[in-house]
Amino acid sequence: MSLAPIYNPLGHHSPGHHPAEDTLLRHAAGTLPASRSLVVAVHLPFCPECRAAIRLGEALGGVLLAEQPAAELTADALNRTMARLDTPASHPDHCTEPVALGRDVALPEALLGLVRPKWRWMAPGISRIAVAVPGEAARRRSSEHVYLLRVAPGTSLPDHGHHGWEATCVLAGSFTDTTGEYGPGDVAETDVSLMHQPVAGMGEACICLIAWEGKLRMR
Numbered sequence: 001m002s003l004a005p006i007y008n009p010l011g012h013h014s015p016g017h018h019p020a021e022d023t024l025l026r027h028a029a030g031t032l033p034a035s036r037s038l039v040v041a042v043h044l045p046f047c048p049e050c051r052a053a054i055r056l057g058e059a060l061g062g063v064l065l066a067e068q069p070a071a072e073l074t075a076d077a078l079n080r081t082m083a084r085l086d087t088p089a090s091h092p093d094h095c096t097e098p099v100a101l102g103r104d105v106a107l108p109e110a111l112l113g114l115v116r117p118k119w120r121w122m123a124p125g126i127s128r129i130a131v132a133v134p135g136e137a138a139r140r141r142s143s144e145h146v147y148l149l150r151v152a153p154g155t156s157l158p159d160h161g162h163h164g165w166e167a168t169c170v171l172a173g174s175f176t177d178t179t180g181e182y183g184p185g186d187v188a189e190t191d192v193s194l195m196h197q198p199v200a201g202m203g204e205a206c207i208c209l210i211a212w213e214g215k216l217r218m219r
Contacts, residue, residue: 015047015185019167023189024050028057035133035144035211039167039187041110042209046185101129101148105172105207115148125152125200131209146211151175151200159197164213166190171208174201195219 019027019040026032027040044051100106107117111131119127131146143164151157153173167189174183177196182188190196195217200206 014049015043015183015187017180017182017186017188018047018050019043019187020189021053023167024053025057028054033144033213035146035213036165036167038110038114038131038133038146039169039209039211042108042169042171043185043187045108101207102150102172102205108171108209111148111209119150125155126150126157144211144213146209149206149208149210151198151206153200153202153205156197156199159195159219161195161217161219162190162192162212163215163217164192166210166212168208168210170206173204173206173208175199175206175208176201 018024023032023036023040027037032040040050044054101117107115114132114134115129117129119129121127127150129148131148133144133146148171151173167187168182169187170182170184172184174181175198176182177188177198179188179190179194179196181201183201
């Protein structure tokens with residue numbers, strides 16, 4: 001079976017840092033938190049290796065689903081399904097058109113309709129754009145957070161850790177922390193055990209999508 005090619009912002013280059021295998025499988029199964037799933041979705045156009053892993057996970061899930069015994073549907077199942085299809089999926093207060101986040105940096109397709117592309121100042125050299133979390137996560141926004149972050153070259157973020165997980169995908173530029181160096185398309189995942197202080201690389205601003213759960217732990 002032939003598959004249509006998917007646009008890779010880096011041409012033939014593949015990122016060196018990928019989501020964990022468990023993260024990819026949960027994304028394929030639809031069990032990954034919505035905010036973290038956005039990070040994976042932004043990474044996939046960069047990475048043919050992870051796209052292949054997702055396709056394999058979806059195929060295996062389809063086989064397992066086909067082997068499950070049939071279930072009885074309720075009398076109003078069709079009406080409830082059609083009602084959900086009529087519900088708008090986009091966020092009318094946010095942008096639905098491709099928007100440049102910086103020079104030669106376009107808004108990823110996975111984020112269309114989820115952001116209002118206006119940078120807000122946070123600290124010297126650091127600005128952010130809030131990203132709306134779709135689905136269930138929107139109802140518990142206090143525990144899941146998603147932002148586009150722009151950090152000026154050479155600027156350090158505060159030294160911090162997390163009470164939950166954190167996932168980041170670089171869109172442009174680069175950053176380094178105690179776990180390594182990350183460039184366009186790379187994904188960094190952390191947990192409660194890590195304290196780190198990311199520093200943007202020199203040359204151009206680091207623009208990334210960052211999602212995390214729970215409160216930050218500042219050092």
